[in-house]
Amino acid sequence: MERKKIGFELLIYENENELSQNDQKLLRDAAKARENAYAPYSKFKVGAAVLLENGEVVIGNNQENASYPSGLCAERVAIFHAGAKYPGVAVKSIAISASSSKHEVGVPAAPCGNCRQSIIEYEQKQNTPISLLLRSEKGPIYKCSSMADILPLAFNSSFLGDS
Numbered sequence: 001m002e003r004k005k006i007g008f009e010l011l012i013y014e015n016e017n018e019l020s021q022n023d024q025k026l027l028r029d030a031a032k033a034r035e036n037a038y039a040p041y042s043k044f045k046v047g048a049a050v051l052l053e054n055g056e057v058v059i060g061n062n063q064e065n066a067s068y069p070s071g072l073c074a075e076r077v078a079i080f081h082a083g084a085k086y087p088g089v090a091v092k093s094i095a096i097s098a099s100s101s102k103h104e105v106g107v108p109a110a111p112c113g114n115c116r117q118s119i120i121e122y123e124q125k126q127n128t129p130i131s132l133l134l135r136s137e138k139g140p141i142y143k144c145s146s147m148a149d150i151l152p153l154a155f156n157s158s159f160l161g162d163s
């Protein structure tokens with residue numbers, strides 16, 4: 001029997017001034033995108049901003065639906081938007097910003113499992129890490145350097161046996 005511990009390094013910033021100018025801007029872009037989220041049912045708004053290798057920033061926000069499962073999270077709207085607009089251009093980092101009109105969200109909201117799976121597909125395709133910046137309305141900023149860190153043992157196309 002072999003025992004293996006899998007962990008990752010999470011950077012926690014109490015103040016945005018501690019971040020690089022680029023990271024600060026990307027978080028601001030995500031917070032701005034959040035304002036246009038369509039979340040009449042959950043009242044939980046999320047914005048995501050994707051920074052690409054070519055310097056472009058592509059945004060997304062959650063889009064809900066009266067038929068609840070038909071809606072989509074901000075992160076997937078953003079990453080699919082990036083894939084549609086700039087196919088083949090590597091993604092460097094994604095900032096995510098969340099807020100609720102029902103209560104104060106003080107802890108950074110991390111991407112759901114489906115979004116992690118969708119984003120890691122891009123990380124594996126481009127073979128370079130995608131870093132994540134997370135922040136809610138208040139409280140600390142979390143940064144981690146790769147999607148694989150928060151989705152260990154991920155499913156990927158190699159299991160399908162086609163390549």
Ligand code: THU
Nearest residue numbers: 042044046062073074110111112
């Ligand atoms: N949501 C996101 O946009 N991203 C996440 O990572 C978690 C949840 C959205 C989906 C839904 O519109 C609302 O937040 C409540 O789950």
